[in-house]
Amino acid sequence: MGTIRKIVEGVQFPMLTLVAGHSGTYRRVTGINVVESSDLIMFCRPNELVVTTGIHLDAQQDSLEQLVKQAYTKKVAGFIINTGPFIPNIPEAVISFANQHDFPIFQMPWNYRIADLLKTTFQFIANHHQELSIEEKVLFNLLFHFKQNANTMKDQLAQLGFPQGRELAIITCTTIGSQAAIDRYEVMIQFAFQNRYQRFLKLKHKNHLIFLIDKAQINTPNIPFSKVVEEIYEKITLKNGYLDIIIGKGNFHKELENVRKSYDESLTVIHFAQLHNNRYLYKYKEIGAYKILMAVKNQPLMKSFSQDILGQLYRYDELHGTDYVPFLRIFVEENGSTSRISERQFIHRNTVLYKIKKIEMLLDMDLSNPFTKTNLYIAFLIEDVLMHQ
Numbered sequence: 001m002g003t004i005r006k007i008v009e010g011v012q013f014p015m016l017t018l019v020a021g022h023s024g025t026y027r028r029v030t031g032i033n034v035v036e037s038s039d040l041i042m043f044c045r046p047n048e049l050v051v052t053t054g055i056h057l058d059a060q061q062d063s064l065e066q067l068v069k070q071a072y073t074k075k076v077a078g079f080i081i082n083t084g085p086f087i088p089n090i091p092e093a094v095i096s097f098a099n100q101h102d103f104p105i106f107q108m109p110w111n112y113r114i115a116d117l118l119k120t121t122f123q124f125i126a127n128h129h130q131e132l133s134i135e136e137k138v139l140f141n142l143l144f145h146f147k148q149n150a151n152t153m154k155d156q157l158a159q160l161g162f163p164q165g166r167e168l169a170i171i172t173c174t175t176i177g178s179q180a181a182i183d184r185y186e187v188m189i190q191f192a193f194q195n196r197y198q199r200f201l202k203l204k205h206k207n208h209l210i211f212l213i214d215k216a217q218i219n220t221p222n223i224p225f226s227k228v229v230e231e232i233y234e235k236i237t238l239k240n241g242y243l244d245i246i247i248g249k250g251n252f253h254k255e256l257e258n259v260r261k262s263y264d265e266s267l268t269v270i271h272f273a274q275l276h277n278n279r280y281l282y283k284y285k286e287i288g289a290y291k292i293l294m295a296v297k298n299q300p301l302m303k304s305f306s307q308d309i310l311g312q313l314y315r316y317d318e319l320h321g322t323d324y325v326p327f328l329r330i331f332v333e334e335n336g337s338t339s340r341i342s343e344r345q346f347i348h349r350n351t352v353l354y355k356i357k358k359i360e361m362l363l364d365m366d367l368s369n370p371f372t373k374t375n376l377y378i379a380f381l382i383e384d385v386l387m388h389q
Contacts, residue, residue, distance in 0.1 A: 002029045002128030004104045015112035020095045024102035026191035027077045032121040046075040054086035065093045072103050084110025139203040143260050161199040167215040167252040172266040174208050176244045182209045215252050226282050246270045249283045293385045302382045309379035332376050
C-alpha cells in the first residue's frame with residue numbers, strides 16, 4: 001500500500017521534504033490534487049495529497065493556514081506547499097497545527113515543476129497498488145492454497161522480505177458484532193504494527209484483518225505484544241466509548257505449511273476471548289488448559305464428564321426457567337467472590353449467597369471445596385472446547 005512513509009523513504013520524490021506531521025506517515029495515498037483556493041477544497045477526496053503554490057492566496061492573511069485546516073477536515077493524506085514567490089516560507093502556525101494533528105506537510109522548492117510531481121505520484125500509486133495486490137495474493141495462497149503453491153511459495157516470500165527458515169506467525173484482528181467492520185480500524189492497527197515490525201504482509205479476508213509477521217523482524221522485542229494490543233484497545237475505547245475489536249496471535253512456526261495452523265490458532269484465541277469477554281487474552285500460548293482439552297480425542301468421555309458435573313443443573317434450569325448454570329460459570333470465573341459476583345450480576349449479596357446454597361443442594365456439592373471448583377472449571381472448559389470444535 002502506498003503511504004506517506006514510503007514517499008519519505010523512497011528515492012522518486014527528491015523534490016519533497018517532510019517538514020511537519022512526522023507521526024502521520026502511516027496515512028494512505030490514493031491520489032493527488034492541486035488546490036489554489038479554499039473554494040476548491042470541496043473537490044478533495046480522503047487519502048489524496050493536496051498541492052498548492054499559493055497563487056490565489058492572500059499573503060497578508062492566514063489563508064494558507066485555513067486552507068491546510070480545511071484540507072485536514074477532508075481527511076486528505078498530506079499537504080504539499082510549493083514555496084516560492086507566492087509562499088516564501090511555511091508559517092509557524094501551519095507547522096504547529098500539522099505536528100499537533102499528525103498531518104504531514106511537505107515543502108517543495110519552486111524550481112520543481114508540479115506537472116512532474118503529478119506524473120511521479122501517479123506512477124507511485126500505480127506501483128504500490130500492484131505491490132499490495134501481490135502481497136495479498138501471496139498471503140492468501142499461503143493460508144488457503146498452500147499445497148497448490150508450495151513450490152513457488154518460498155521464493156515469493158523471500159522476494160517480499162521473508163527469507164527461508166524464518167519463524168512466522170499470524171495476527172488476526174476482527175470486530176465484535178455483525179454491524180461493525182474491521183476497515184474502520186485498519187489505519188490505526190497498521191500504524192501500531194508498522195512501529196513494532198520491520199516488515200509484514202497484510203490481507204483483508206471477510207471481516208478479518210490478517211498480518212503475517214517474522215520473529216526476527218520485531219523492532220521492539222523488549223515490549224510485550226500484549227502492551228501493543230492494549231494501546232490499540234485503549235485508543236479505540238477512547239474514540240468510541242466502548243471496545244468492539246478482538247486481536248489474537250498464533251504461535252510462531254518455521255515450516256510454511258504450519259502458517260495456516262498459526263492462523264487457526266489466532267482464531268481460537270479470538271473465539272475464547274469473545275466467549276469469556278476476556279480482553280486480556282491475546283496469544284495462543286496463553287489459552288492454557290484449553291490446549292490440553294482440544295488434544296483429547298475421546299469426545300464421549302469429555303461429554304460424559306461435563307454431563308456428570310452439570311447435567312442436573314441444566315435439567316433444573318430447563319424445567320423451572322432459572323439461570324443457575326450461567327450463574328455457576330460466573331461463580332467459577334470469579335473464584336467464588338460474592339462481592340465480585342454481585343457487581344457483575346447486578347444483584348444483592350444475599351441473592352448471591354442464596355443461589356450458591358441452592359446450587360450446592362441441587363448438585364450435592366460443597367462449592368467452597370477447591371477440588372469441586374476444579375471439576376466445575378474443567379466441565380465449563382470442556383463445554384467451550386466442544387462448542388469450538
